[in-house]
């Protein structure tokens with residue numbers, strides 16, 4: 001592999017160029033606000049309806065974002081004939097039922113991460129979408145951004161050489177009253193934060209041949225942190241740590257025989273990364289720090305796929321979502337974490 005003189009350009013098109021679809025949103029929480037805001041300011045996508053468990057919340061959200069219709073139930077939202085595609089932004093343990101509701105109603109669906117609680121549920125959603133010929137994807141949004149498309153090209157070109165090590169860390173301290181502290185909402189760091197480094201380790205190295213995981217309980221009773229060692233027959237290793245007990249760097253390192261790619265703190269958000277060759281030669285990637293405005297890229301990709309009649313996106317195929325959930329299932333088995341829905 002000849003060392004490149006510069007990093008490749010992103011191939012991700014401008015989100016404004018995607019055909020406009022009519023979106024309905026399930027849930028009116030933290031990420032729903034950011035998603036709708038990014039769509040409205042940075043794409044031609046139209047949010048035409050919002051659904052909440054309570055009509056009041058739906059109306060407040062609809063007024064704030066000037067959305068035409070507010071529904072007081074998720075059932076009414078998915079039945080809305082004006083909606084082409086549903087974005088599911090409810091807690092993890094509601095993803096399977098709410099995405100299923102949308103698919104059963106004949107709507108395409110983008111589901112927040114983690115796609116479901118476990119691999120069985122993820123496969124059920126994939127099968128349902130396929131049987132109905134509807135689009136379905138997990139909103140693992142970094143993979144849709146220009147930064148990760150540049151990284152994708154660096155990996156595909158073999159710039160790093162033989163990859164031996166992936167290190168992923170994602171720790172954020174949370175208040176005692178945050179939903180992440182609630183077992184009944186599938187709390188703890190694993191599904192919420194760990195999803196990113198685990199998905200990305202799988203993206204780089206594939207499914208591990210061996211997993212060793214250890215966890216620590218949080219004062220709230222949910223798992224507080226998990227460390228996982230992923231082993232591969234090739235000798236490669238993935239090392240992932242995720243925590244809600246403390247804020248650690250949100251860091252991703254992909255290291256090979258030729259060079260090391262480092263995404264410094266905030267790897268899941270738009271921002272810089274570097275590729276450092278073993279002899280000290282270095283390439284740097286920079287881009288505007290637009291934070292959650294980056295959500296526009298995944299919405300635009302979903303609109304393009306649906307308009308083209310595609311049922312999945314190559315940025316996050318459902319088989320990769322299922323594989324990530326299978327890995328998380330194994331980690332949970334080792335740390336003794338069982339969700340209420342699985343009992």
Ligand SMILES: NC(=O)c1ccc[n+]([C@@H]2O[C@H](COP(=O)([O-])OP(=O)(O)OC[C@H]3O[C@@H](n4cnc5c(N)ncnc54)[C@H](OP(=O)(O)O)[C@@H]3O)[C@@H](O)[C@H]2O)c1
Pocket residue numbers: 026027028029030031032051052053054057058089090091092094112113114139141179185191192
């Ligand atoms: N992509 C990202 O960067 C990102 C960032 C944060 C979160 N997320 C994901 O998005 C999902 C939602 O997270 P969030 O932080 O937005 O949560 P949140 O602020 O608590 O919002 C969740 C919403 O889900 C609805 N809901 C339905 N059933 C619920 C229940 N039993 N308890 C509580 N709320 C319920 C509520 O809306 P109504 O009251 O209107 O029904 C609530 O506002 C999670 O799966 C998380 O992993 C993704």
